[in-house]
Amino acid sequence: MRRVPPTVLRVLVCGALLLLASCGWGAPASGQGERQPAAPMGVTAAAGSATSVHVMWNLAAEDPKITRYEVYRGTTKIKEVPGSEHMVDITKLEPSTAYVFTVRARNAAGVPGPLSKRVRATTPAAVAADRTPPTRPGSPHGKAVGSRAAQLSWAKSADARGVASYDIYQGTSKIHSVGGAQTATVVTGLRPGTAYSFTVRARDAADNLSPPSATVRVTTAAGSDDGRGTAPTDFRATTHRSEGAYYIDLRWTAPEADGVITEYQVHLDGRPATSLVWGAGPPRGTSTYSFYVGREADEAHRVRIRAKLPDGTWGGFSAERSVTTGRR
Known part of the structure; x- marks a missing residue:
């Protein structure tokens, strides 16, 4: 042709x-010349503590393959992660401060794509001399949503100054983060007919991390990866x-x-x-x-x-x- x-x-x-x-x-x-990667889609940013923000985006399916993602705070590149990852924690930020983040992809030929849409997050106020972590999230529940997702929920943790965020782990790997007012989420991108183990940990504004919740075991529905x-x-x-x-x-x-x-x-x-x-x-x-x-x-x-x-x-x-x- x-x-x-x-x-x-x-x-x-x-x-x-x-x-x-x-x-x-x-x-x-x-x-x-080489084709330019597309701008990453689905970019979100949420404060994880008074000094950190969790940035996430959708993985891209590109040819040539995406080899790394670059994360920018304003116009400054502050993080770079492999193309297989789609989230990162931005640390050492200032409390009570509004930040703007963007993400762009770079392919195997080194060609950069355009920046994603701008997303904003504001860190909460600092908490002085707080070394007490939140209590562990209680009563975790989970169920498969078809063959590719799981719905998780839990009871809120207690903290003297309030929970800033909840981190969701799959085994020992942190895979997601939601705001401290949220006690449910949907984990996507799973494989059909696969057993997963999830736990939830609460984080306060001083970056203290709670013990993990009880383990929630979920098995996705049988199926094939062709969706x-x-x-x-x-x-x-x-x-x-x-x-x-x-x-x-x-x-x-x-x-x-x-x-x-x-x-x-x-x-x-x-x-x-x-x-x-x-x-x-x-x-x-x-x-x-x-x-x-x-x-x-x-x-x-x-x-x-x-x-x-x-x-x-x-x-x-x-x-x-x-x-x-x-x-x-």
Whole structure:
């Protein structure tokens, strides 16, 4: 199949669609430069204590692969983590201070992507000479939510000056953090048919950490990693000709998810062809997308699509459709 420069892509999307710089046809040819990673999605920031903030984001599925994420406070890069991680604790901050954070990805070629949206967090006031940790969170409960998530809840901890945050651990690894007023969360990105052990620890403004709660054991529902229940449905593909060129026109219904889906990836003939992201107000229900495939008639193609779920994991692929340029 003929290689198509990115400049000839034409996007016809229902709603306000932003075509990322990462969109394109597989890996670029030598000398054409490397594709820029997309801006990280789902970035959040929450104060963990008077001197720390927990920053999280969605992992990106990119080609070339993301090798590291850079975290910025204002315009200053303050942390760098491997591409397999999607959270970090920013420490040594000032109490009672508002901070702004952004995250960007860098791929294996060293190419940086754009900065994510700005997120804000304000640290609580400092507590003098507080060396007493909160009590352990009580009555933890958990249940699987399908094959990829677990819902956790617990009773609030007691602390003389108040709990600033709760940290959730999977085994010995901290995987999530929520505000001190929150006593429930949903852990996503899990594997089907897998047993997990979770504990919760409370943290106060002086950064004292409580003993861990009792262990909550949850086994996700059996299934497969292809996530069939998260695939776009009613997927259709046709072609049309315009100004001597052929385009593939896609139409699908967004999968149901606990949140808004803003990103999709299109596979053409078994390989990623292009990614698309709605900048704001993504359509719910039916979506459409059209992209250039060349000027030759009677060329057969296979196409399918998948969504990036709100937890940052890729959902299942839609049914694969076959189309031939010049034919309806």
